[in-house]
């Protein structure tokens with residue numbers, strides 16, 4: 001199966017996928033064919049280039065509307081004919097055209113236990129709320145923000161001494177393993193989405 005991965009930052013989730021694929025080989029069931037971003041100059045793109053992968057950048061400010069950005073992103077991803085698109089820290093909300101094209105085969109990883117703490121600051125929000133456990137969620141993307149059908153979750157304890165970055169690092173250790181496991185299973189086994197339920201064969 002062909003994966004396109006979308007990043008906006010350090011790309012450690014992307015790196016976890018690349019490392020798992022390199023170690024497992026074809027038995028993993030998927031390969032990353034391209035990496036896209038919404039901004040230049042990020043470590044996630046450098047990781048892709050070091051892996052010899054094609055990359056593309058679609059910056060919102062280069063387009064005269066959000067819709068035309070969404071159309072450009074859709075075309076850029078479609079050019080690689082992915083079976084599955086993975087948002088691994090991609091910090092933009094995709095639009096109708098992208099979802100029309102890739103809905104049902106577009107997964108996202110979020111650093112909180114959805115439906116708690118959706119949005120761009122899930123780690124900070126859980127900490128501020130005083131949650132005792134938080135974690136990460138891998139889900140299909142729908143037309144909401146972090147609201148699509150949940151595929152898998154991992155739990156991470158919150159420690160009294162945690163600040164946002166310490167907690168986020170601990171979450172990412174779980175998140176990277178969860179994403180690698182889920183993407184591999186979706187790719188190898190196939191799956192069905194029945195309402196809010198995801199059935200992996």
Ligand code: GRF
Pocket residue numbers: 007008009010011012013014044088089090109110111172175
């Ligand atoms: C991940 O925790 C992801 O859930 C969140 O941002 C982080 C991206 O980390 N949206 P990286 O770029 O994969 O290192």
